[in-house]
Amino acid sequence: MEWYNIVIPIVTLVVGAVGGFFGGVYYLRKQIEKMQSDPEMIQKMAKQMGYNMNKQQMNRAQNMMKNQKFPRK
Template sequence: MWNYIIPILTLILGLVGGFFGGVYYLKHQMTNMQMDEKQLQAMAKSMGMNLNAKQINQAAKAMKGMQKNKNFKMK
């Protein structure tokens, strides 16, 4: 009987641990993401938006503000 219970429990624990590890890693990568103005403009164009210089500067400042805020939480 233990030959069936132990592998199932380890599989479940591995999946749960992998999920939470992946979420932590993704949040960490998102907070450390750095983009310059050209990358922001390209990302906006890929979403169908055309930003002017003022809007690009505002977006860059917002990205830098997120990096400084260590308590940033994704919703």
Template sequence: MVWYWVIGIVCFLVGAVAGFYGAVQYLKKQMANMTMSEADVQAMARSMGRNLNKKQLAQVTRQMQSMSQKNMKNFAAGSKKKK
């Protein structure tokens, strides 16, 4: 009777670890492919009470793309670094 509980708990823990690992890999893949169009950036700025002109919009879009690339490189390298 005790073995049923032990097997159940072990299976639950293995499933939780595997699910977490799968979720992290899925999010890495989604973040690498995530892009925001200029219309999305403009809508986000308007929701914060700002109205961007074309020059500002291009600058914000360029900054977001460069930050996204840096973050993905740091995120991928961070799992390999020793602390």
């Protein structure tokens, strides 16, 4: 019965890490899909990273994101 004190926390950690990873991927994918149609979100993200994008750079970034295909699983 002592081995339960070791196995259960390890299994819980692995399940939590895998679940967190897939939850994070799902959230990030949804955010990127939203950004494709909203240039203000792209501008906000660029400012958070320290970049100032002009109109031409914004159009190029938006076109790049629209051409990006995200595989569905």
